[in-house]
Amino acid sequence: MEGTLPPERRGFATDRPPDAIRRYSEAERLTHWAVALLYVALFASGLALFHPFFFWISALFGSPTTMRILHPFLGVSLAVLFFAYASRLWRDNLLLPSDRIWLRRMPGYMNGKDETPVEGKYNAGQKLMYWSMIAFVAGLLLTGLVIWRPYLAPSFGMTARRTAGLLHAVFGFVMFVGIGVHFYAAVWTRGSMRAMTRGWVTRTWARYHHPGWYRRMTGKVAE
Amino acid sequence: MALESLDVRRRSATETTSPSARSSVEVAKLIDVSRCIGCKACQAACMEWNDLRDRVGETRGTYQNPPDLSDQSWTLMRFREVELPGKGLAWIIVKDGCLHCADPGCLRACPAPGAVVQFSNGVVDFHEENCIGCGYCQAGCPFNIPRFGARDGKAYKCTLCSDRLAVGLEPACIKTCPTQCLSFGAKADMLRLAAGRVRELQGRGFEEARVYDPPGVSGTHVVYVLPHGDPALYGLPREAGISPLVTLWRSTFARGLGVVTMVSVLVAGFFHWMKVGPVDPDRRADRKEE
Numbered sequence: 144m145e146g147t148l149p150p151e152r153r154g155f156a157t158d159r160p161p162d163a164i165r166r167y168s169e170a171e172r173l174t175h176w177a178v179a180l181l182y183v184a185l186f187a188s189g190l191a192l193f194h195p196f197f198f199w200i201s202a203l204f205g206s207p208t209t210m211r212i213l214h215p216f217l218g219v220s221l222a223v224l225f226f227a228y229a230s231r232l233w234r235d236n237l238l239l240p241s242d243r244i245w246l247r248r249m250p251g252y253m254n255g256k257d258e259t260p261v262e263g264k265y266n267a268g269q270k271l272m273y274w275s276m277i278a279f280v281a282g283l284l285l286t287g288l289v290i291w292r293p294y295l296a297p298s299f300g301m302t303a304r305r306t307a308g309l310l311h312a313v314f315g316f317v318m319f320v321g322i323g324v325h326f327y328a329a330v331w332t333r334g335s336m337r338a339m340t341r342g343w344v345t346r347t348w349a350r351y352h353h354p355g356w357y358r359r360m361t362g363k364v365a366e
Numbered sequence: 367m368a369l370e371s372l373d374v375r376r377r378s379a380t381e382t383t384s385p386s387a388r389s390s391v392e393v394a395k396l397i398d399v400s401r402c403i404g405c406k407a408c409q410a411a412c413m414e415w416n417d418l419r420d421r422v423g424e425t426r427g428t429y430q431n432p433p434d435l436s437d438q439s440w441t442l443m444r445f446r447e448v449e450l451p452g453k454g455l456a457w458i459i460v461k462d463g464c465l466h467c468a469d470p471g472c473l474r475a476c477p478a479p480g481a482v483v484q485f486s487n488g489v490v491d492f493h494e495e496n497c498i499g500c501g502y503c504q505a506g507c508p509f510n511i512p513r514f515g516a517r518d519g520k521a522y523k524c525t526l527c528s529d530r531l532a533v534g535l536e537p538a539c540i541k542t543c544p545t546q547c548l549s550f551g552a553k554a555d556m557l558r559l560a561a562g563r564v565r566e567l568q569g570r571g572f573e574e575a576r577v578y579d580p581p582g583v584s585g586t587h588v589v590y591v592l593p594h595g596d597p598a599l600y601g602l603p604r605e606a607g608i609s610p611l612v613t614l615w616r617s618t619f620a621r622g623l624g625v626v627t628m629v630s631v632l633v634a635g636f637f638h639w640m641k642v643g644p645v646d647p648d649r650r651a652d653r654k655e656e
Contacts, residue, residue, distance in 0.1 A: 190624075191477075192477040192500065193477070193621065193624060194621045194624060194625065195379035195380060195381055195477070195479060196381070196621075196625075198379060198477070198478075198479055201498075207478055207498045208497075208498045208499060208519075210498075211498040211499060211500050212499075253638070253642065254641075254642060255642050258645070290500075290501065290505075292499060292500060292501040292514070292519070293499070293501075293514060293516075293519060296501050301504070301505065301510070301609075302609075302611075304501075304504070304505050305505045305609050305611040305612050305615070306611055308502065308505055308611070308612070308615055309611050309612075309614060309615040312615060312620070312624070316623075316624050316627045316628070319627065319628060319631065320627060320631055323631035323632070323635065324631075327635040327638070327639075330644075331638075331639065331642075331644055331645060332644070332645045332646075333644045333645065333646035333648065333649070334646070334647075334648060345648050347647050347648045348647060348648060350647070351647035352647070
């Protein structure tokens with residue numbers, strides 16, 4: 144579909160159909176992937192500190208001490224980028240009455256029945272993911288700050304540091320489940336990954352997964 | 367750092383058995399608080415042998431100097447004034463430092479393999495070249511002992527002079543104590559000596575005198591004789607033990623649960639894909655065209 148690109152961009156390959164709909168802006172995509180890369184580095188280094196079996200991961204960071212020093216700085220970077228991004232999405236993620244129906248039929252959808260029509264830009268599953276990620280990033284940030292040596296940990300009491308250490312690990316693993324579901328859902332619903340890598344979705348994708356959003360974007364009614 | 371390498375009981379963050387071809391008798395340092403005159407010879411000897419020099423501070427109105435343990439001060443005479451009901455004022459001087467627990471919280475908490483090592487003689491030693499400076503040992507310690515170097519970010523504490531023990535010498539503080547407040551030897555011998563001291567103190571009117579060898583950490587390799595009994599008078603925890611929060615956090619159970627959680631996510635994703643396959647409206651043959 145080279146016709147959709149300006150002549151000076153003819154060298155950039157794309158299979159974007161001319162009637163594709165933009166779902167994620169450049170800024171959203173870049174922020175999303177910066178957060179994703181930071182998350183991978185954070186989970187890997189956190190795992191190395193949690194379980195001796197995975198301590199070898201620390202070598203990928205140069206040395207175990209380097210990894211320990213880097214981990215909190217990466218964490219704060221993730222939190223800053225994540226909350227900057229998330230603060231722009233809260234309105235689209237408010238739960239609506241129709242989300243109840245979607246959730247009730249989610250097991251059916253996951254087992255091969257067609258998806259219940261979605262009213263907004265995000266379905267109920269995505270919305271719950273959004274709010275739980277806000278909770279987990281906030282929880283990991285706060286507990287992480289309490290155990291951040293040498294800068295902040297010394298000013299907290301030992302009970303606070305012990306509690307924070309335990310909770311940090313719990314949040315880390317529960318968040319891994321969330322990120323796992325998030326990643327799998329993106330792969331499972333074909334076209335979603337492309338929305339986050341290239342920015343656009345096909346009209347069929349939009350009509351099927353987000354008919355309400357499709358109507359708002361195009362003025363057309365989805366069948 | 368120590369010279370022992372074949373008689374290791376446990377290493378931090380290590381799940382396989384440590385080299386343990388040799389084993390040696392369990393040792394202990396006995397601190398009889400009733401005999402301490404607060405001369406700080408042990409503090410000076412510790413600095414001397416370990417070649418440590420703490421920062422010159424300022425006086426805070428007590429004889430306690432430096433004010434706290436540090437990466438340069440591995441033992442410290444703590445001067446305390448307490449009111450004893452019916453007995454009046456007591457000036458209590460306690461030699462503070464690592465107690466070398468049989469069940470060391472620092473070792474359990476440490477995420478760096480071999481940064482904390484426990485030898486078969488009971489010494490718990492920090493190997494700073496493996497230390498990553500995370501501070502978990504502080505969270506694990508029931509006695510608030512480990513301290514970090516400001517420049518290197520590594521944890522330090524009393525080694526029980528493991529380097530001296532390895533060549534058959536007694537710890538430096540023991541060698542220098544002028545009042546036999548400090549004794550060193552096999553733990554069994556030290557407990558016998560301590561029991562005798564307690565009997566002697568009770569005979570002199572210290573009815574509450576007792577030995578401090580807290581069972582919450584399976585006993586320690588630094589044992590106190592406390593003439594007034596109550597450990598709290600000496601700044602020691604009455605019920606010493608590793609915090610249950612740390613025990614849970616660093617337990618095999620928690621580690622296993624973490625791994626099971628991770629693996630479950632991968633397995634669930636894999637089998638869901640195999641059962642249902644992807645959702646792909648773009649490739650559905652029966653879809654209606656606009």
